[in-house]
Amino acid sequence: MSDKKKELKPNTYKFDTLSLHAGYQPHKNAGSRQVPIYQTTSYLFDDVDHAAALFNLERGGHIYSRISNPTVGVLEERVASLEGGTAALATSSGMSAIFLTVMTLCEAGDHLVVSSQLYGGTVNLFRLTLPKFGIKCTFVKPRDTEGFKKAIQKNTKGIFGELVGNPGNEIMNMPEIAKIAHDAGIPLMVDATYQTPYLCKPFEHGADIVIHSLTKWMAGHGSSMAGILVEGGKFDWMQNDKFPTMIKPYEGYHGLSFAEEFGPTAFTMKARAEGMRDFGPCLSPQNAWNVLQGIETLSVRMKKHCSNAEEMVKYLSNHESVAWVSHPSAPNHPDAELANKLLPNGKGSMIAFGIKGGKDAGVAFINNVKLASHLANVGDTRTLVIHPASGTHSQMDEATLKFAGLSHDMIRLSVGIEDIDDIKNDFEIGFRAARKPRLVSNQ
Amino acid sequence: MKFKVNGHEVFASTGGRPFDKKKPLIIFVHGSGLTHMTWVLQTRYFAFHGYNSLAVDLPGHGLSSGKSLKSIEEMADWVSEVIDAVGHKKASLVGHSQGCLVTVECTSRYPNKIKTLSLMGGAGAIPMNPELLSLAENNDPKAVDLMMDWAHGPAGHFGGHPVPGLYHINTGTMLAKSRTIQNTLGVDFRACDNYKNGFEAAKKIKCPTLSILATDDKMCPVKEGKKLAALIDGSQVDIIDNCGHMMLLEEADRVLTVLKKFITTNYPPLSS
Numbered sequence: 001m002s003d004k005k006k007e008l009k010p011n012t013y014k015f016d017t018l019s020l021h022a023g024y025q026p027h028k029n030a031g032s033r034q035v036p037i038y039q040t041t042s043y044l045f046d047d048v049d050h051a052a053a054l055f056n057l058e059r060g061g062h063i064y065s066r067i068s069n070p071t072v073g074v075l076e077e078r079v080a081s082l083e084g085g086t087a088a089l090a091t092s093s094g095m096s097a098i099f100l101t102v103m104t105l106c107e108a109g110d111h112l113v114v115s116s117q118l119y120g121g122t123v124n125l126f127r128l129t130l131p132k133f134g135i136k137c138t139f140v141k142p143r144d145t146e147g148f149k150k151a152i153q154k155n156t157k158g159i160f161g162e163l164v165g166n167p168g169n170e171i172m173n174m175p176e177i178a179k180i181a182h183d184a185g186i187p188l189m190v191d192a193t194y195q196t197p198y199l200c201k202p203f204e205h206g207a208d209i210v211i212h213s214l215t216k217w218m219a220g221h222g223s224s225m226a227g228i229l230v231e232g233g234k235f236d237w238m239q240n241d242k243f244p245t246m247i248k249p250y251e252g253y254h255g256l257s258f259a260e261e262f263g264p265t266a267f268t269m270k271a272r273a274e275g276m277r278d279f280g281p282c283l284s285p286q287n288a289w290n291v292l293q294g295i296e297t298l299s300v301r302m303k304k305h306c307s308n309a310e311e312m313v314k315y316l317s318n319h320e321s322v323a324w325v326s327h328p329s330a331p332n333h334p335d336a337e338l339a340n341k342l343l344p345n346g347k348g349s350m351i352a353f354g355i356k357g358g359k360d361a362g363v364a365f366i367n368n369v370k371l372a373s374h375l376a377n378v379g380d381t382r383t384l385v386i387h388p389a390s391g392t393h394s395q396m397d398e399a400t401l402k403f404a405g406l407s408h409d410m411i412r413l414s415v416g417i418e419d420i421d422d423i424k425n426d427f428e429i430g431f432r433a434a435r436k437p438r439l440v441s442n443q
Numbered sequence: 444m445k446f447k448v449n450g451h452e453v454f455a456s457t458g459g460r461p462f463d464k465k466k467p468l469i470i471f472v473h474g475s476g477l478t479h480m481t482w483v484l485q486t487r488y489f490a491f492h493g494y495n496s497l498a499v500d501l502p503g504h505g506l507s508s509g510k511s512l513k514s515i516e517e518m519a520d521w522v523s524e525v526i527d528a529v530g531h532k533k534a535s536l537v538g539h540s541q542g543c544l545v546t547v548e549c550t551s552r553y554p555n556k557i558k559t560l561s562l563m564g565g566a567g568a569i570p571m572n573p574e575l576l577s578l579a580e581n582n583d584p585k586a587v588d589l590m591m592d593w594a595h596g597p598a599g600h601f602g603g604h605p606v607p608g609l610y611h612i613n614t615g616t617m618l619a620k621s622r623t624i625q626n627t628l629g630v631d632f633r634a635c636d637n638y639k640n641g642f643e644a645a646k647k648i649k650c651p652t653l654s655i656l657a658t659d660d661k662m663c664p665v666k667e668g669k670k671l672a673a674l675i676d677g678s679q680v681d682i683i684d685n686c687g688h689m690m691l692l693e694e695a696d697r698v699l700t701v702l703k704k705f706i707t708t709n710y711p712p713l714s715s
Contacts, residue, residue, distance in 0.1 A: 008574050010588040012612060013600060023610070025603040027685065056459075058487040059696060060605025068607035076608035086614040233617035238506075254491075256459045260506075261487070263480045264617035265609050272608065 015082060015198070020296050023077025037289045038070040057253060057261075057273065067276050071285035075292050079218070079228050082197040082295075083210055086233030087268035089276070090226060090288060094193060094213025095121055096281035097227030098160075101189055101209055103279065104271040106157050107245065108134025113151040113158075115142045115172055117165025117405050120388070120396060122191070126160070127400075141405075142172040143334070149180045156184065157242060162191040163200060163342065167352050167388050167412040168405035169326045171335035174342060178206025185240040193217070193379070194348050198302040203232040205342060209267065216379025217349075220294035220301055224287040229271060233264030246270060252277075301381065304417040306346030311420045312413065316353050321361075321431040323354035323409060349416075350378060354409040361434040362387045362411055368433035371418065371426035383416035383423050448502075448524045451509030455479065455525075456498040458490025466713045467558070468531045469706065471498040472522060474540030474564075475635060476579075476590070476619040476628030478505030481539065484605060484695035485702060492703075493712025499525060504627050511630035515541075515638040519548035526556055535710045537561040537702065539691055540663060541635050544569060547671070551644035558710040560652045560675075561702055564660055564688045566667035567641035567674070571632045580629040587619040587628065596659030596687025605695045615689065645674040651709040652678040655698055657686035679705065 013021065024035050043062045045051035053059045062068050072090050080088040091097040102125075106112065114126050116139040126137040140147040142165050152159075159181045161172045174190065181188040187208035192200060196217045202210045212218055214226035237246040237259040246266055249255035253273060258266040276282060294301075309327065316325045328339035328347035339347055355361045365385075366374050372383040376391060389401060389408045396406075415423070444457050456479045469489055471482040479486075479498035490496035501518060503511035512518045522545060526534045535558045538546035543565025550557040578586035591612045592600075599611050619628060652675045656668040665682060672678040681701045686694045 008572070008578075008585075008589055010585070010592040012588070012592050021601050023602040025598050025601055027598070028603065053488055053491075056487065056491060058491055059484055059699060060607070061696075062607065070607075073607040077602040077604065077610050080608070080610040080613065081602060084613060085610065086617050087609045089608050233614065234620075254459055255461075260456060261459065261480070261483055263478070263505075263621070264614055265606075268608055269606075 016299050018078065018081045019298050022081035023074040035071060035074050035289060035292055037285050039285055041065050057256065057269075065285070066280050066282045067272060069282070069285050069288070072283050072288040075283075075288040076228065078292065078295060079197075079212070079214075080230055083230045084201050084203050084232075085210065085230040087265040088228050088230040089268050089271050090214070090228045090283045092227065092281045092283050093225045094191075094211065094215060094227035095125065097211045097213070097229045098122060098125060098191065100271050100275045100279065100281060101211060101229045102130060102135065103133075104267060104275050105187070105243075106135045109155060110135050110157045111153050111155045112137045112160055113148055113156055114139050115161030115165060116140060117142050117168055117170050118162055118191070119166045123396070123400070142170045145173050145176050145180070148177050152180070152184050152186070156186055158187050158189055160189045160191075162194065163202060164194045164328065164348060164350070165405065166194070167350070167410065169328060169333070169350065169352055170405060171328060171338050171342065173338060174202060174205040174207060182206070185242060187235045194350055195343065196298060196302060198299050199306075199343050199345050199348060203234070208232050208235040214291045215377070217302065217305065218295055218298065219291040220298070220379065220381055221290075222377060222380035222382065224290040226283050226287050226291045229268070231265060231268045235267075237266055250274075301417060302346060305349035305415060308417060308420050308423065309347070309349040309351060309415040312351055312415050312423065315424055315427070316351065319431065321356050321434055323356045326352040349414060351413040351415060352410055353413065354407065355411055355434055357409075357434055359389070359408040362409055363390070365411065365430040365434040369426050369430040371422055372413075372430075378412075378414040380414065381417050383418060383426075384414040386412050388412050446528050448521060448528050451502055452507065453502070453525065453528070454500045454506035456482070456486055458486035458488075458496035458498070460490040460496070462495055462529065464530050466493060466495045467710055468495045468497060468526065468529065468534040470522060470525060470534050470536050471496070472536065472538045472542030472545050473498070473501065473504070474542055475631035476504075476587070476624070477615070478618050478621065480505070480618055481691060485537070485691060485699050488699055488703065489706070493714060495529075497525070497529065503630070504622065511627055512634070513630060514634050515544045515548050516640070518545040518634070519552055522546065522549045523553045523556060532556065533558050535559040535561070535706055537563070538565065539563045540565070540688065541569065541631055543663075544635060544638050544641055547641055547648065548644050550650060551647040554647065554649060557650050559650055559706055560648060561705060562652070562654045562668070562671070563691055563698065564657065564663045564668070565654055565671055566663040567645060567671040568639065569635040569663060571636040576632045576636060579632045580625055582623065582625040582629070584620060584624060586624060587616055590619065590628070591615050593661045594688040596657065596685065596693060598685050599687050599689060599693040604692065611689065611692060641671065642674055645671055648675045651705070653701070653705040654678060654680045655683065655690060655701060656680065657683045657688065657690045657694070659686055660688040660690070662688040
């Protein structure tokens with residue numbers, strides 16, 4: 001008999017198990033194995049005392065589905081568990097998750113430092129819409145780590161960026177930028193939509209708030225809009241006087257101090273209690289359920305997305321019609337080393353490439369592929385293509401396009417999980433058309 | 444609110460209501476390595492229903508200053524001093540886990556000060572697994588991970604937090620890691636391991652006492668909680684099915700309902 005002592009190991013559930021089970025207890029839901037869709041606006045109170053207690057955050061529970069809903073709650077806990085976060089708040093879209101995050105953090109007169117390489121809608125939010133609320137932003141190129149430090153002002157309340165920039169695939173040095181943020185006593189907010197927690201858990205690299213457009217890989221099937229903000233729970237809101245609305249008694253909840261009462265979940269509690277109450281971008285339970293179905297197969301899908309993407313990188317890199325390819329898995333990618341550190345499970349399925357022949361060739365390619373879908377989304381199970389300069393980023397002027405790292409020959413490719421040979425064959429059709437754009441025009 | 448005990452600043456959550464000396468006092472004492480935040484789903488209710496609700500951070504924990512106290516006996520004396528420091532003569536005590544050892548010892552030492560005693564996940568002794576103790580004393584975060592694993596029942600491992608969007612295990616982990624592990628969890632675990640007076644202290648308790656236990660509690664199993672309760676005259680016992688050691692969060696509503704009935708019956712609130 002061996003006298004070797006067995007090492008103690010925590011037996012908490014791991015990623016694939018949490019993807020299927022986290023946030024849900026069947027025995028509290030009539031034994032229903034599947035998460036029920038609570039298609040209801042509101043919830044019965046036991047009595048007046050119970051109603052008052054719920055409104056006053058004295059006890060947990062649901063009041064009205066704009067604030068919370070049991071089906072949506074399962075999704076929130078599931079994503080929080082997968083990210084390693086303390087709490088999450090789901091919203092009607094990724095953009096509303098970003099807006100709610102900013103409005104929970106900032107007030108008029110505040111400032112944010114923001115990565116310049118973002119989804120076009122996010123750029124417009126930070127550049128044009130937030131200034132209308134008195135919140136100003138300074139944009140910094142994602143690779144300019146020192147630039148983030150220099151851009152911080154006395155009234156800066158946070159740094160925001162996409163881990164892998166859209167659509168140019170520049171990688172933000174998250175650990176270093178987190179340190180810059182924390183040295184300045186402000187949080188780092190990261191949009192990790194492209195990665196999902198399967199590829200990267202930003203909290204492990206210093207992020208404080210993680211945002212997802214769940215519409216993309218998390219839901220995965222191109223069926224439902226949803227967003228979420230997730231809280232890491234490490235950021236100390238009481239370390240300085242920059243966040244009075246997190247610390248001081250809040251009139252809207254009988255003098256509640258979110259930081260004192262809720263500590264590692266304070267940000268989410270405030271975002272829900274104030275943001276969902278006042279702005280109301282709630283997620284429908286049906287869409288929450290659809291996203292939950294997607295998350296059940298997240299790791300399986302992400303493996304296939306990533307392996308197909310790496311195959312496509314090789315294929316495109318050797319193609320005569322392609323001028324350049326950008327993907328973190330490409331050995332010549334300027335951030336390849338950083339990508340290996342931050343994205344050990346795969347580099348994602350977003351590829352940007354330049355087509356020889358510029359804009360006309362790009363248009364011909366897009367107009368002639370048959371399997372790949374031309375649309376304004378990413379992260380579908382199906383392969384998607386778009387020409388950003390004329391699509392997602394078309395509202396930008398020439399100078400802003402250049403600053404965002406875009407060019408007229410760029411095609412953005414979201415690699416799906418179809419058979420890889422079929423995707424390549426489809427691209428051959430597109431490339432053939434691109435080489436003779438005038439002869440094979442759709443018109 | 445903040446006040447001083449033995450020259451050190453103490454933080455205690457008042458559940459969102461200003462402290463009012465006219466109202467009866469309830470003191471909530473947290474478990475090893477944790478903070479006042481574990482009580483959020485009990486304290487706010489009492490604070491809004493005629494009580495002074497005081498969820499303290501033990502010295503060196505959460506937002507309280509000073510160093511962690513090294514023995515359960517010192518912590519028991521400290522709780523008594525908290526009652527004095529806030530200008531009260533009597534209080535109801537509510538403890539969780541290590542907080543049960545502290546409140547049992549405090550009640551036995553200061554019987555005239557304690558109106559009622561409520562124990563959650565309590566036992567007469569909490570001997571520590573030597574490896575877990577060593578990990579905590581050596582500042583190894585694995586100690587927190589193990590504690591969170593054992594502290595949550597099978598259902599709690601899946602989540603299902605009563606507050607929408609909050610995830611049990613990660614929230615507990617962040618609370619326990621909010622200060623240096625060896626200075627909080629390490630000191631607390633050693634204090635629990637060293638404490639041998641729980642059963643003797645229990646025999647001296649005469650005030651109304653409630654024990655809330657959970658069927659899936661691995662840290663203070665039901666049989667240990669019952670053993671302690673049996674030594675306290677007239678002690679009530681409530682057992683929650685399908686729940687682990689963190690019953691105050693895993694089954695917060697049930698805990699609040701039982702606690703509310705027990706405290707309001709034995710130590711009525713100030714009527715408004």
